[in-house]
Amino acid sequence: MPVVSVAVPVPLPQLFDYLAEDATAADVGRCVRVPFGRGEKSGLILALPEAAGIDPARLKPVIHIQRNVPSLPPDWMALVEFTARYYHAPPGEAVALALPPGLLQAKPARAWLAACAIEPRERHHTCALPTLTAGQADVLAACRAAQAGFVPWLLAGVTGSGKTEIYLRLAADTLAAGGQVLMLVPEIALTPQLEERVRTRFPAACIVSLHSELATGARARGFRQALDGQADIVLGTRLAVFTPLPRLGLILIDEEHDASYKQQEGIRYSARDLAVWRAHQRNVPVILGSATPSLESWRHAQNGHYRLLRLPARALSSTLPAVRIIDTRRCRLDEGISPPLHEAIAARLERGEQSLIFLNRRGYAPVLACLACGWVSRCPHCSANRVVHLADKRLRCHHCGADSPIPRACPVCSNQDIQPFGRGTQRVETRLAELFPAARVLRIDRDAARTPARRESLLASIAAGEANILVGTQMMAKGHDFPRLTLVGVLGADASLHAADFRAPERLFQQLMQVGGRAGRAELPGEVLIQTEYPAHPLYHCLIRHDFDAFARMELDQRLAANFPPFSRQAILRADAPELAAAVDFLRRAKGETIPLAASKVRLFDPVPMRVTRLARRERAQLLIEADQRTALQDFLTRWLERIHALNAPRELRWQIDVDPLEV
Numbered sequence: 001m002p003v004v005s006v007a008v009p010v011p012l013p014q015l016f017d018y019l020a021e022d023a024t025a026a027d028v029g030r031c032v033r034v035p036f037g038r039g040e041k042s043g044l045i046l047a048l049p050e051a052a053g054i055d056p057a058r059l060k061p062v063i064h065i066q067r068n069v070p071s072l073p074p075d076w077m078a079l080v081e082f083t084a085r086y087y088h089a090p091p092g093e094a095v096a097l098a099l100p101p102g103l104l105q106a107k108p109a110r111a112w113l114a115a116c117a118i119e120p121r122e123r124h125h126t127c128a129l130p131t132l133t134a135g136q137a138d139v140l141a142a143c144r145a146a147q148a149g150f151v152p153w154l155l156a157g158v159t160g161s162g163k164t165e166i167y168l169r170l171a172a173d174t175l176a177a178g179g180q181v182l183m184l185v186p187e188i189a190l191t192p193q194l195e196e197r198v199r200t201r202f203p204a205a206c207i208v209s210l211h212s213e214l215a216t217g218a219r220a221r222g223f224r225q226a227l228d229g230q231a232d233i234v235l236g237t238r239l240a241v242f243t244p245l246p247r248l249g250l251i252l253i254d255e256e257h258d259a260s261y262k263q264q265e266g267i268r269y270s271a272r273d274l275a276v277w278r279a280h281q282r283n284v285p286v287i288l289g290s291a292t293p294s295l296e297s298w299r300h301a302q303n304g305h306y307r308l309l310r311l312p313a314r315a316l317s318s319t320l321p322a323v324r325i326i327d328t329r330r331c332r333l334d335e336g337i338s339p340p341l342h343e344a345i346a347a348r349l350e351r352g353e354q355s356l357i358f359l360n361r362r363g364y365a366p367v368l369a370c371l372a373c374g375w376v377s378r379c380p381h382c383s384a385n386r387v388v389h390l391a392d393k394r395l396r397c398h399h400c401g402a403d404s405p406i407p408r409a410c411p412v413c414s415n416q417d418i419q420p421f422g423r424g425t426q427r428v429e430t431r432l433a434e435l436f437p438a439a440r441v442l443r444i445d446r447d448a449a450r451t452p453a454r455r456e457s458l459l460a461s462i463a464a465g466e467a468n469i470l471v472g473t474q475m476m477a478k479g480h481d482f483p484r485l486t487l488v489g490v491l492g493a494d495a496s497l498h499a500a501d502f503r504a505p506e507r508l509f510q511q512l513m514q515v516g517g518r519a520g521r522a523e524l525p526g527e528v529l530i531q532t533e534y535p536a537h538p539l540y541h542c543l544i545r546h547d548f549d550a551f552a553r554m555e556l557d558q559r560l561a562a563n564f565p566p567f568s569r570q571a572i573l574r575a576d577a578p579e580l581a582a583a584v585d586f587l588r589r590a591k592g593e594t595i596p597l598a599a600s601k602v603r604l605f606d607p608v609p610m611r612v613t614r615l616a617r618r619e620r621a622q623l624l625i626e627a628d629q630r631t632a633l634q635d636f637l638t639r640w641l642e643r644i645h646a647l648n649a650p651r652e653l654r655w656q657i658d659v660d661p662l663e664v
């Protein structure tokens with residue numbers, strides 16, 4: 001009787017064999033329901049082995065093979081197997097990650113399984129196209145002149161230079177040639193805006209939008225449309241990289257530097273890196289676009305692995321915003337706002353223009369403290385302070401979410417004079433409303449825009465000119481165009497200059513370039529004012545000159561000297577347990593396991609507590625692994641993790657591996 005090897009979503013590295021009376025090679029790539037332990041699970045058939053790993057007499061039969069959905073194609077299976085291999089994840093968990101939950105259930109047919117009718121479509125655009133700038137025309141010509149097949153392009157174009165128009169023109173070429181386009185965007189918040197633009201441009205195309213906030217049924221339906229080859233354009237966030245695309249002709253990755261392409265829990269994959277792998281696998285071009293490319297991609301372009309395309313000018317007539325530094329050591333701040341920034345906001349109000357105050361810290365104040373006894377609002381579960389949220393009168397931990405009412409008096413000494421220290425967006429919003437009583441002040445952060453609908457309505461009211469002053473976190477930095485926004489004031493940026501993470505300056509530069517790019521997008525010139533105590537810092541000087549190249553050169557020189565990525569490859573083994581000693585001890589044992597394997601090509605560091613050591617009542621530690629070559633790191637991890645799986649970890653300890661970590 002035929003045997004099927006099934007990837008079952010459990011944290012074990014192997015496949016599981018079952019008997020399947022009528023299984024054929026056509027069932028490879030089909031979802032299946034199998035008995036597992038004392039219950040049932042849904043999995044995916046990965047292979048039909050010649051001989052089972054164990055005596056067939058001991059195998060159980062499958063319960064149901066889902067044959068009313070086409071089997072997943074071999075290239076999709078290869079993508080998932082690569083994901084499991086590269087990120088050292090159990091194959092069943094990689095399958096569960098890549099398949100929409102509704103599809104994996106492998107239950108008999110349901111409404112969403114009904115295939116949509118395929119109507120013959122006119123695949124050419126019908127609307128009038130905008131005139132290309134000379135820069136856009138050059139970029140397009142370069143792409144179109146390239147040979148067919150896999151070409152990785154890095155499209156570096158300042159904010160407002162018209163990268164999206166390049167994406168749309170290339171997508172039109174691909175659609176006209178009968179291909180499918182995969183378009184990745186970093187943020188769910190950006191999909192409706194882009195989706196609208198894509199739909200307007202390609203009214204006849206079948207456009208599928210995929211992101212994690214979609215209902216299960218809608219996600220499964222979109223996946224199914226892509227699998228059937230009906231979808232012409234798949235637009236989505238990182239999980240869309242796992243969409244099956246039988247006619248794939250082009251991959252577009254917008255804002256390729258964005259950290260949200262890297263999943264930070266479960267299987268810590270990078271959708272950007274997997275998309276490039278996929279383009280190579282399917283032999284199609286891939287465009288990585290950004291105003292501030294990641295230093296990894298920039299380095300690839302410098303050494304010729306990627307081809308560099310540049311869009312230096314803004315598409316609309318406006319020039320880049322003027323960036324100025326305000327030396328806060330020389331002025332008195334009013335709740336963080338300097339006199340020059342105050343004047344600049346007042347001038348915008350007078351002219352009926354909008355200002356954005358950027359501060360990457362939510363809440364009213366980062367901590368509540370008692371000056372009499374020294375009590376601070378520590379989180380009982382984390383090594384972090386609970387943040388004062390005056391808007392809903394709570395003390396809330398931004399790490400674990402624990403919250404409680406704001407006490408009226410110090411819980412230790414009953415002193416009534418307890419004070420919020422430092423400032424977040426709510427405090428700045430409050431003060432701005434006092435300073436400019438005639439202005440409408442609007443705050444945009446994760447608290448104000450808790451749901452997609454709320455976020456949309458906030459953005460719509462800004463676009464309609466219903467706010468004069470915006471206060472926002474990095475949520476405001478991305479993508480949105482507000483034609484009357486001409487001033488961006490940056491508060492509290494200095495903290496990232498001296499952070500322990502070597503990527504902090506790169507992130508700060510990207511963020512400030514992005515948020516600065518919000519100023520002056522239409523006809524009105526923009527201005528960016530950065531408040532700092534380090535006015536001579538070279539990072540700010542690169543910003544003033546809009547000189548990404550100089551910044552990248554400076555950072556890459558420092559990374560080279562320290563042998564940090566992209567000049568080396570890293571992985572992190574993290575462990576967490578109720579006691580820190582248990583986590584550190586486990587990592588120490590893991591490090592000990594390497595001695596017989598330790599090749600000179602791989603360096604292991606000592607286990608250290610993580611920066612936020614205690615999170616949600618668990619103590620966390622990590623061990624950094626570094627190698628000069630990717631293959632050396634991968635070979636090592638494969639053999640080493642086998643041994644770690646065999647280590648007798650205490651029951652309450654959890655561990656994970658993070659390949660190419662973004663936060664070290």
Ligand SMILES: [Zn+2]
Pocket residue numbers: 370371372373374375410411412413414415
């Ligand atoms: Zn006290």
Ligand SMILES: [Zn+2]
Pocket residue numbers: 379380381382384397398399400401402616
């Ligand atoms: Zn907490």
